[in-house]
Amino acid sequence: MATYSVQTRTRASSGFAVFATLAIVLLILLPFFAGRSTIQDMFFILTMLVLAQFWNLLAGYGGLVSIGQQAFVGMGAYAMFGAVILLGVDPVPSILLAGVAALIIAVPTAFFAFRLQGAYFAIGTWVIAEVFRLLVAQWKTLGGGTGTSLPRSATREMWFTDAIKTLFDVKASAARDILAYWLALVLALATIGGIYWLLRTRRGLALAAVRDNTEAAKSIGVDAARMKWVVFLTSAFGTGLAGGLIYMQKVRISPDAAFSVTDWTAYVIFIVVIGGIGTIEGPILGVLIFFALQSLLADFGSWYLMTLGVLAIVIMLIAPRGLWGLISERTGAHLFPIRRRLTGGELDQLED
């Protein structure tokens, strides 16, 4: 009697797991052999990857296209600055507060934005992000519209920087970059791992069901409204953490920069669309392409953004599942498999 079993693992994913472990070890050790500019580039790539993964969770899995993620980056960053400047907390633990602050403002944001559907939801989140930007610009103790910097005393005595300074024998500013890089690496790995875990749980299955057909999912008992809240709040929290971390490394903040729709939402959307929306692999591929394009076209100013925009339009029209979608269609490869496949029993004989 043949037995059936449900599998998610594929041959490619098992091979990839070995490769990924090696890559992670390499990335942890990177500061020992890479220069400061490489570390800064990698920090940028990793933080953009985190933002992209969370936007992808929202739009690709939750069907919630937000153009207001800059609200959570900005609010997270300002909460981090507020904790350091007003309460005297160390910047490193303040990053956690950044996530919490983003989570807190996500509740009223969702309350308003969920009254709008589809495209109107998108612009609604944008309006709310503008409201937060304008409100923060009124906050005079944190520099109002012109912004402020982290006090030197806070950045000098930041946790772990002394240890990193002695370990690598570098200046305090370089040590801060290495610290930020490691934190970004931890955040990126936790994000990818966490989203992968979420998608493989019952809740992830419910999410995919809601995305594919809301009415059908509801009819078999999935609480679609609750899934929207879970996804929205999760991604606000993660985006807020990334915001706090990004501005811990930047050290200087202003409302226009921290709540920039181009930097924290447009780029992120392009990364996800080009890489492949609705997959975990897509944003990883997308951020690498994004970085390569930026390095190539950085000197051409606005041509760079135009290229990204045109590329995103073309991809959306001819390959809506992005470059990773094309690759996995051709090769059948899934590095982070979430699809449950029935194997064994008579199915195996059918395949032959």
Add this chain to the structure above:
Amino acid sequence: MIWVDTIVQGILLGGLYALFAAGLSLVFGIMRLVNLAHGDLIVMGAYLILVLVTLLGLPPFVALLFAVPLMFAFGWGLQKFLLNRTLGDDILPPLLVTFGLSIVLQNALLEGFSADSQRLPTDALTTASVAVGPLNLGVMPLLTFASAIAVIIGLNQLFYRTSLGRAFRATSDDAVTASLMGIKPANIFATATGIALVIVAIAALYLGLRSNFDPNVGPARLIYAFEAVIIGGLGSLWGTLVGGIIIGVAQTVGAALNPEWQILSGHLAFLVVLLVRPRGLFPRAHD
């Protein structure tokens, strides 16, 4: 008295926002497409008029007559060759394509015209004002408001009095059945976007005459237009005018209290309406 003046200025400003919003509302009403590049198209229209004014030495209102067919053609082509491909059940393609278009337009304008702010040349008429009782009203704001009303009346006439309007309504209700009756939805959509861009050109004229503009002001115009549409209720053009007026009054009253609060109070008025009347003040459509 100063408050009456502030409120009247706000009402007239609302006419400008209704002009921004009418094109957005038209396109959404017919094909359920929200064009995130709408604000940038208004700014593009303003630059087009500026180019016509500078190159041909035309007064802005005459330049508008030249801009109208160009904008219609641009809108027709945009819809026919790009946006029609994105229509369907999935909401992602139209959103992401028009968002990409918005970024492309902004940066193309930045490349072509630099980030310097521009203004259309004004003459005696545009800076004149008339005394209405104790109030001094600018001719320009009055003209804007009158144009908004004219555009709304014109659109309503088009919808309910012409065969094109009947085709618009039929396609909006059920594109497949309409196509059985010999209507080509793809062309109807293209014509609708063409007309929307004609309204955009009119809005662009007043934008350029009344304030400075630069390539980056598009998204804010989109947001005002969107707020006016939502406050008014989807599908109601007169509602959109009321929505524009509410945003306009909120902004001028906010600015009178504290200049830094101008934009913020407009957004807050929008959120209040969203809180108490999620479907807008005069809802008609069911989606």
